[in-house]
Amino acid sequence: MANFELIKRLSRKTDSKILFIVIDGLGDLPHPDHGNKSPLENAQIPNLDNLAAKGSCGLTIPVALGITPGSGPAHLSLFGYDPLEYEIGRGVLSALGIGTELRESDVAARVNFCTVDKDGNITDRRAGRIPTEVCAQRCSELSRIEIPGVEMLLGPEMEYRASLVMRGKGLGGRVSDTDPQILGVKPLKAKGSDSESERTAAIVNELTEKAGKALGGHDKANMILLRGFDQYRKLPSMQDVYKLNPACIATYPMYKGVTKLLGMKALDAGETIESEFETLKKRYNDFDFFYLHIKKTDSAGEDGDFIKKVHVLEEFDKNLGALEGLNFSVAVVCGDHSTPCVLKSHSWHPVPFILSSSNERPDDVRRFTERECAKGVFGTFPAKEAMTLVLAAAGKLNKFGA
Amino acid sequence: MANFELIKRLSRKTDSKILFIVIDGLGDLPHPDHGNKSPLENAQIPNLDNLAAKGSCGLTIPVALGITPGSGPAHLSLFGYDPLEYEIGRGVLSALGIGTELRESDVAARVNFCTVDKDGNITDRRAGRIPTEVCAQRCSELSRIEIPGVEMLLGPEMEYRASLVMRGKGLGGRVSDTDPQILGVKPLKAKGSDSESERTAAIVNELTEKAGKALGGHDKANMILLRGFDQYRKLPSMQDVYKLNPACIATYPMYKGVTKLLGMKALDAGETIESEFETLKKRYNDFDFFYLHIKKTDSAGEDGDFIKKVHVLEEFDKNLGALEGLNFSVAVVCGDHSTPCVLKSHSWHPVPFILSSSNERPDDVRRFTERECAKGVFGTFPAKEAMTLVLAAAGKLNKFGA
Numbered sequence: 001m002a003n004f005e006l007i008k009r010l011s012r013k014t015d016s017k018i019l020f021i022v023i024d025g026l027g028d029l030p031h032p033d034h035g036n037k038s039p040l041e042n043a044q045i046p047n048l049d050n051l052a053a054k055g056s057c058g059l060t061i062p063v064a065l066g067i068t069p070g071s072g073p074a075h076l077s078l079f080g081y082d083p084l085e086y087e088i089g090r091g092v093l094s095a096l097g098i099g100t101e102l103r104e105s106d107v108a109a110r111v112n113f114c115t116v117d118k119d120g121n122i123t124d125r126r127a128g129r130i131p132t133e134v135c136a137q138r139c140s141e142l143s144r145i146e147i148p149g150v151e152m153l154l155g156p157e158m159e160y161r162a163s164l165v166m167r168g169k170g171l172g173g174r175v176s177d178t179d180p181q182i183l184g185v186k187p188l189k190a191k192g193s194d195s196e197s198e199r200t201a202a203i204v205n206e207l208t209e210k211a212g213k214a215l216g217g218h219d220k221a222n223m224i225l226l227r228g229f230d231q232y233r234k235l236p237s238m239q240d241v242y243k244l245n246p247a248c249i250a251t252y253p254m255y256k257g258v259t260k261l262l263g264m265k266a267l268d269a270g271e272t273i274e275s276e277f278e279t280l281k282k283r284y285n286d287f288d289f290f291y292l293h294i295k296k297t298d299s300a301g302e303d304g305d306f307i308k309k310v311h312v313l314e315e316f317d318k319n320l321g322a323l324e325g326l327n328f329s330v331a332v333v334c335g336d337h338s339t340p341c342v343l344k345s346h347s348w349h350p351v352p353f354i355l356s357s358s359n360e361r362p363d364d365v366r367r368f369t370e371r372e373c374a375k376g377v378f379g380t381f382p383a384k385e386a387m388t389l390v391l392a393a394a395g396k397l398n399k400f401g402a
Numbered sequence: 403m404a405n406f407e408l409i410k411r412l413s414r415k416t417d418s419k420i421l422f423i424v425i426d427g428l429g430d431l432p433h434p435d436h437g438n439k440s441p442l443e444n445a446q447i448p449n450l451d452n453l454a455a456k457g458s459c460g461l462t463i464p465v466a467l468g469i470t471p472g473s474g475p476a477h478l479s480l481f482g483y484d485p486l487e488y489e490i491g492r493g494v495l496s497a498l499g500i501g502t503e504l505r506e507s508d509v510a511a512r513v514n515f516c517t518v519d520k521d522g523n524i525t526d527r528r529a530g531r532i533p534t535e536v537c538a539q540r541c542s543e544l545s546r547i548e549i550p551g552v553e554m555l556l557g558p559e560m561e562y563r564a565s566l567v568m569r570g571k572g573l574g575g576r577v578s579d580t581d582p583q584i585l586g587v588k589p590l591k592a593k594g595s596d597s598e599s600e601r602t603a604a605i606v607n608e609l610t611e612k613a614g615k616a617l618g619g620h621d622k623a624n625m626i627l628l629r630g631f632d633q634y635r636k637l638p639s640m641q642d643v644y645k646l647n648p649a650c651i652a653t654y655p656m657y658k659g660v661t662k663l664l665g666m667k668a669l670d671a672g673e674t675i676e677s678e679f680e681t682l683k684k685r686y687n688d689f690d691f692f693y694l695h696i697k698k699t700d701s702a703g704e705d706g707d708f709i710k711k712v713h714v715l716e717e718f719d720k721n722l723g724a725l726e727g728l729n730f731s732v733a734v735v736c737g738d739h740s741t742p743c744v745l746k747s748h749s750w751h752p753v754p755f756i757l758s759s760s761n762e763r764p765d766d767v768r769r770f771t772e773r774e775c776a777k778g779v780f781g782t783f784p785a786k787e788a789m790t791l792v793l794a795a796a797g798k799l800n801k802f803g804a
Contacts, residue, residue: 362432400485
């Protein structure tokens with residue numbers, strides 16, 4: 001719905017509990033080497049099929065027809081936040097991705113370590129894809145740089161990529177990239193488009209100059225390029241809008257970070273699907289909304305590893321037995337976006353969705369697959385409307401108007 | 403569509419006639435005690451099935467996925483008025499509900515008769531649910547109160563509930579409730595949030611004080627609580643936007659009131675489904691749009707009375723024979739919202755819809771049920787778009803652009 005004013009007016013606190021499982025990159029395409037079937041169509045997933053048969057199904061459109069989302073916007077959408085309205089810059093996502101605790105008005109950017117020649121001109125924008133450990137060393141060398149009035153947090157992400165967070169008073173996020181995107185030239189000077197951002201740009205330029213000196217002794221990865229500046233701002237919380245007390249069960253920091261923006265409490269979930277379900281059981285009494293995230297379907301899709309994706313789905317399916325004895329008035333199994341193995345990347349295709357609740361209309365879907373869910377009672381609908389359906393079925397919305 | 407600027411540009415007056423039947427609370431859920439079928443699936447409704455088979459079907463979303471509407475917004479939506487844009491306050495709906503003729507800038511509120519002790523503290527917010535006759539007596543006692551510069555209309559609604567309308571110059575509707583919603587305290591002082599509403603709040607406070615004196619001799623129902631203040635404003639009329647000459651055939655005042663807001667002429671419709679259809683026949687020549695409302699399906703749903711709902715549907719179906727000989731270029735049978743017997747309340751579930759017209763695409767729907775209509779040519783679509791489809795099929799819309 002993403003009409004937060006309306007939902008805030010109508011939502012009410014109740015005792016009912018919601019389980020919201022997101023299988024990352026769930027949706028897929030038929031694969032010519034696997035009987036022209038999708039991973040879901042190949043997998044042995046009796047528990048999911050049963051849930052689909054008893055529940056109400058559909059396909060979700062992550063952002064809009066034809067739009068391929070990143071994980072950030074795709075997740076925001078599932079939790080009812082219109083990703084076009086609540087856009088989170090890459091710098092902030094990157095900082096959240098490595099687990100940085102952001103504060104209101106922090107400015108974050110993505111960092112690329114690059115290689116420059118003795119004149120300062122860029123010879124390799126990715127510094128020969130240095131290993132992540134080298135990236136971490138470079139970050140710690142740079143952490144000695146001091147610029148008055150601003151605290152700087154630098155952390156390695158992966159290979160040549162790192163994250164920069166600037167913290168201080170009067171910073172602005174409307175700062176242009178220093179990455180020229182071409183070789184043979186010097187890094188660009190950052191520019192700010194308002195007075196606070198101008199001041200921030202000056203800090204960025206000072207940092208870049210000092211970084212060049214600090215790293216000058218290295219043959220490669222001896223300079224930094226910055227892009228994707230964004231200022232962190234608080235989003236409406238799920239507590240405030242939905243009157244929920246929500247928890248996040250995820251193994252990857254990025255998902256804990258994004259959902260923390262929405263007010264979710266990140267639980268210690270271990271590193272496996274099994275440990276995630278154990279966490280759910282252990283903390284069942286402490287929250288009324290559980291987001292449980294399954295990561296490896298997406299990675300398998302990105303790698304084009306069809307067999308792996310099928311195995312992850314089957315492993316997940318086996319773990320669904322752990323739900324026995326837990327009482328959820330609504331259980332959802334869905335995905336944030338599709339990651340078709342044949343495309344080896346995220347895609348725009350609508351994503352299978354099950355809502356299981358005694359308050360919803362049953363349909364004729366008997367298998368949890370892309371083709372079957374398309375025939376479900378919800379049809380193909382915007383992911384951002386899912387939360388309203390969930391709250392309605394959980395009895396957490398009052399009537400609109402008399 | 404609710405894009406009134408566009409529709410106003412495109413609509414044209416023609417001789418074709420439209421019949422628009424709204425079965426209140428039509429949609430339902432499968433009932434475990436009735437073969438896991440809905441009332442529509444259980445009912446013997448050969449005429450409706452025939453209409454569904456010959457016509458084009460779908461399911462309407464009253465306001466938005468997951469949102470449960472009151473009757474007011476649900477009806478506005480069916481007539482093409484976006485209920486989130488044209489919100490009507492409870493006070494105005496209440497006044498319309500008892501048949502009050504509202505004028506532009508009137509301010510209306512809901513009244514609860516309550517009981518206070520000798521110190522003026524509330525001991526019963528519903529005054530022991532006094533009978534409606536007692537409520538009417540109290541209203542007439544209060545009608546003697548005079549406040550200079552404002553006319554006051556007080557009328558009984560049901561039991562302890564009544565309606566207040568204030569008429570005069572310079573009134574405002576942004577007035578806070580005097581109902582504290584708890585016992586053991588005095589009624590709250592009303593406050594206004596702009597200068598006209600402040601003046602109105604002062605009138606409300608004077609009325610409350612005088613009401614306490616006027617009713618002081620009674621043991622119970624000796625004070626009033628006011629809430630849901632709203633100022634009446636005119637809506638765009640169906641004459642203006644659609645170039646229709648519309649009539650309302652309904653047995654309940656509330657529906658006559660709401661549709662009068664849209665420019666419909668309320669006809670004398672008697673009190674039964676049969677008399678409603680007789681009215682339709684009798685006045686067939688006088689209008690080009692007939693809204694015909696069936697109420698008792700909703701009441702049966704609210705009472706959880708499955709058998710009753712089935713009977714009302716069957717009674718309605720028999721009356722459809724009365725349409726023989728009348729020539730409508732478009733006939734619609736739909737509902738304003740669902741009222742599932744298992745929930746005993748309005749709900750958010752999409753509602754079966756038939757549009758019968760030689761200008762529309764037929765589909766494979768053969769039975770008028772929730773499950774079948776989901777497979778219809780219109781799919782699941784916003785109720786507020788229905789009027790545009792109706793006007794199009796009736797040949798009442800010009801082409802957009804060259």
